Amino acid sequence: MDEESLQNALKTAEILCAQRGVRFTAQRRRVLELVCRAERPVGAYEILDQLREGATAAPPTVYRALDFLLEQGFVHKLETLHAFIGCTHPEHPHASQFLICSDCGRVKELENEAIAGSLRTAAQETGFKAERPIIEVLGTCAHCRRKTEQAGTSPRVPLE
Ligand SMILES: [Zn+2]
Numbered sequence: 001m002d003e004e005s006l007q008n009a010l011k012t013a014e015i016l017c018a019q020r021g022v023r024f025t026a027q028r029r030r031v032l033e034l035v036c037r038a039e040r041p042v043g044a045y046e047i048l049d050q051l052r053e054g055a056t057a058a059p060p061t062v063y064r065a066l067d068f069l070l071e072q073g074f075v076h077k078l079e080t081l082h083a084f085i086g087c088t089h090p091e092h093p094h095a096s097q098f099l100i101c102s103d104c105g106r107v108k109e110l111e112n113e114a115i116a117g118s119l120r121t122a123a124q125e126t127g128f129k130a131e132r133p134i135i136e137v138l139g140t141c142a143h144c145r146r147k148t149e150q151a152g153t154s155p156r157v158p159l160e
C-alpha cells in the first residue's frame with residue numbers, strides 16, 4: 001500500500017472502530033500499520049520481529065491484535081501463504097479473490113460479487129454452506145509478465 005492508502009486505511013479503521021464501539025488501541029493500530037505498509041503479505045512472526053525492534057511485544061498480544069483486525073475486516077488472511085494483507089475497503093463485509101504473484105509475491109485483491117455468488121450457489125447445490133467463499137489464485141502479475149516478456153524479446157547482441 002502506498003503512503004496515501006495507508007493513511008486512509010488507518011483513518012477508516014479509526015472511524016469504523018468508533019462507530020462499532022470497539023477500541024482501536026495503539027497496539028492494534030501499530031499492527032495494522034505494519035501489515036498495510038508491507039508491499040507483500042506479512043506473516044505473524046514478521047510482524048512480531050518488527051514490533052520487537054521498538055519495545056517488547058509478546059506473541060499473544062500480536063495474535064490478538066491480528067484476530068481483532070481480521071474480525072473487523074481491516075486485514076485479510078491468505079491461507080496459502082499464512083500471511084496477512086491490509087484491505088482498502090473494510091467498511092463492508094466482502095468475499096474476496098486474491099491474485100497472488102508467485103514471482104514477486106505481491107497480492108491483488110479483487111472483489112467480484114459474481115464470482116463469490118456463483119461459488120456460493122455451486123456449493124449450495126452440493127448441500128455445502130460456504131462461510132468464507134474466498135479464492136486464492138496463484139499466477140504471475142502484469143508487472144512480472146512484462147519483465148519476462150521483455151527479457152524474452154530483447155534484441156540479441158548483433159553478430160559481427
Ligand atoms: Zn478486502
Ligand SMILES: [Zn+2]
Binds near residue numbers: 101103104
Ligand atoms: Zn509479480
